[in-house]
Amino acid sequence: MLTSILIFLIGLVGAALVSFGAWLLAPPAGFIVAGVLCLSWSALAARTAARRGNVTAGEGA
Numbered sequence: 001m002l003t004s005i006l007i008f009l010i011g012l013v014g015a016a017l018v019s020f021g022a023w024l025l026a027p028p029a030g031f032i033v034a035g036v037l038c039l040s041w042s043a044l045a046a047r048t049a050a051r052r053g054n055v056t057a058g059e060g061a
Contacts, residue, residue: 015041
């Protein structure tokens with residue numbers, strides 16, 4: 001349990017640092033990088049949920 005929380009927090013800090021670094025180069029680049037990271041996270045979470053059979057959105061449609 002602690003390991004999974006730690007992995008999540010390290011990933012979150014890493015994403016924030018990458019976005020901040022891009023923002024230091026150009027402010028719009030920071031927002032673009034943050035958006036791409038959020039979209040990637042969402043896609044990976046949806047794929048994982050689909051593999052586990054935990055998908056509830058769109059059922060019965």
